Structures are given as structure tokens and as C-alpha cells.
Amino acid sequence: MKLTHYGHACVLMELPGDDGVIRFLFDPGGYARDFEHLVGIDAVLLTHAHPDHVDAERLGTLLAANPQAELVLNAHTQAALSGLRDIASGRTRVVGPRGTFVLRGVGVEVVGGDHACIHPSLPTVPNNGYIVDGGLLHPGDALDAAAGPVDVLLLPVGGPWMKIGEAIDYLRTMAPRLAVPIHQAGLAPVHQKMHYGLLRDLAPEGTGIAVLEHGVPQYVGTSQ
Numbered sequence: 001m002k003l004t005h006y007g008h009a010c011v012l013m014e015l016p017g018d019d020g021v022i023r024f025l026f027d028p029g030g031y032a033r034d035f036e037h038l039v040g041i042d043a044v045l046l047t048h049a050h051p052d053h054v055d056a057e058r059l060g061t062l063l064a065a066n067p068q069a070e071l072v073l074n075a076h077t078q079a080a081l082s083g084l085r086d087i088a089s090g091r092t093r094v095v096g097p098r099g100t101f102v103l104r105g106v107g108v109e110v111v112g113g114d115h116a117c118i119h120p121s122l123p124t125v126p127n128n129g130y131i132v133d134g135g136l137l138h139p140g141d142a143l144d145a146a147a148g149p150v151d152v153l154l155l156p157v158g159g160p161w162m163k164i165g166e167a168i169d170y171l172r173t174m175a176p177r178l179a180v181p182i183h184q185a186g187l188a189p190v191h192q193k194m195h196y197g198l199l200r201d202l203a204p205e206g207t208g209i210a211v212l213e214h215g216v217p218q219y220v221g222t223s224q
Contacts, residue, residue, distance in 0.1 A: 001136065001152070002219050005212035007032040008185040009053050011154055012041075013136060014217070015106060022104045026130070026138045026154070028062060029053040031185035034215050041066040043103050046073040047140025048115055048127040049080040052185070056081055063087050070103060076126040095128065106133050112144045116161040141183070143170040150176050152220055156183035157195045164195050168202045175204045178220055181211055 004012040010032030015022045024043045028035045029052045036058040044062065046054050054077065063069060064087060072093045073081070081088075095101065099110040112129035129139040135151040141159065143166055153176040157167050171179055181199065184192050200209045212218050 001221065002217045003152075003180060003212060004217045005180070005182065005214060006035040007214060009047070009138075009140070009154075009156070009183050010035055011138065011180070011182060012038065012217075013132060015133060017104060017106070022106055024103070024106075024132060025062075027053040027140070028055060028059055030055045036061045037065065038062065039065055041069040043070045043072055045108075045128075045130050045138070046071070046077050047112075047129065047138065048074070048125055049077040050115075050125065050141065053140070054081065056083060060084055060087055072103075072108075072130075074126045074128050096126070097128065108132050109134075111137075111146055112140060112142050114142065115140070116142045118161045137174070137176075138182075143167070145170070145173050150174060151178070152176055153179045154182045155179045155199070157181045157199070158184050158187040158191070160186075164198055167195070168198060171199060171207065172202075172204050175207055177206070178208045178210055179203065180220070181209070 002014040008031035009027035011026045013024045023041050025041050026045050027047055031052045070091045070093055071088045074096055075094050078094055095110050097110050097113045101108055109131040110128050112127050115125040115127040127140040127142050131137050137146055137150040138154045153174050181196055196211050
């Protein structure tokens with residue numbers, strides 16, 4: 001498995017398949033960079049409708065350049081992206097928690113349900129987490145524990161809905177082989193480094209922390 005971090009929650013996952021490499025792109029949002037000209041994408045998976053997770057204009061550009069790509073999202077996000085209805089026509093998959101499906105022979109499980117609470121006065125936003133190939137979890141903006149173990153955890157480390165102590169507890173609960181910090185764009189660089197250091201110091205035994213360089217593919221292997 002290879003991962004490329006395009007900033008914040010946007011990550012490209014590449015898996016070997018029987019007929020070539022399978023490419024899934026998560027959460028191409030407003031804080032991410034350089035994803036809109038990617039080609040060869042098989043699916044774009046959106047966790048929820050917040051603009052830091054989906055930039056509608058650049059998503060349209062991406063879908064136009066990848067006419068074979070399927071768009072995977074929940075009903076709330078689909079409604080928020082009504083302007084893309086034409087370009088995504090015939091290749092949109094609307095899914096919710098506890099759903100499962102297969103894309104290019106790769107199994108995907110939907111977990112979670114709601115965005116983590118920012119404040120009780122704000123409305124709840126539906127949030128999908130995705131477990132791909134039984135091994136990688138992108139939780140979106142929630143720290144919902146999966147029912148079973150995951151090999152690679154894309155771990156949010158900063159946001160108005162969380163604190164780093166919660167990320168550490170989530171990391172310890174999930175205890176993956178490898179955690180990749182994401183959702184970091186709102187943190188100053190000095191705080192990003194501090195959070196990464198805390199994760200390394202407080203990770204459970206056997207869990208590694210891999211901070212990916214922007215736009216640079218990195219092989220992360222798999223325990224499967």
C-alpha cells in the first residue's frame with residue numbers, strides 16, 4: 001500500500017490489484033493542495049460536507065479529469081454538492097454507517113455516523129468513516145472506534161472538535177500497526193510538531209507514527 005498526503009484530510013491510497021493499481025482519494029477539501037490534477041483515480045470517498053473536506057469546485061475538476069471515478073458519500077454531502085449532480089451522474093454511490101460495498105474488487109466498510117461535537121448549539125453533521133480492504137481507516141471528523149483492528153489509521157490531530165489528548169486515547173484504543181497524522185492544517189507548524197511528538201511518546205507498544213511529506217508517495221506496507 002502507498003499513501004500520499006495532499007494536506008489536511010486529503011489522502012491518496014494506492015493498492016495493487018489484479019489488473020493494475022487501485023487508487024482511492026479521500027476528502028479533497030479546501031485546505032488540501034495539488035490533488036485536482038490527479039488522474040487514474042478509481043474512487044473519491046468523502047466523509048462529510050464541511051469545506052475543509054470537500055472543495056466542490058476542485059472536486060468538479062477532478063471528476064472531469066477522471067470520468068471512470070466513482071463518487072462515494074453520504075446523503076447529506078450529496079445534497080450539499082447538488083451543483084455536481086450532472087458531472088457525477090451515474091457514478092455516485094450514497095452510503096451510510098454499517099454499509100459495505102466493493103470497488104474494483106476492494107471491500108469498503110462504512111463506520112461512524114456523526115461528526116464529533118464542536119458545540120451543542122451547532123447542528124449535527126453526518127460523518128462517514130471508511131475502512132478499506134479491512135486494513136486502513138479514515139475516520140473523517142470523529143474518533144469512533146472500529147469494531148475490529150485496523151492496520152493503518154489516518155489519525156486526526158487538530159480541529160475545533162477535538163484536543164490532542166483525545167487523539168492519543170483514540171490511538172491507544174485502536175492500537176494500529178501504523179498511524180498517519182492528518183487533519184493538521186489548522187495547527188501552527190510548531191503545534192503540529194508538538195502533537196506529532198506527543199503521539200510518538202504516548203503511542204501504544206507496537207504502533208509506529210509516520211508523518212508524510214506533502215505530495216510524496218510513501219510505501220506503508222501492510223500486515224495482511
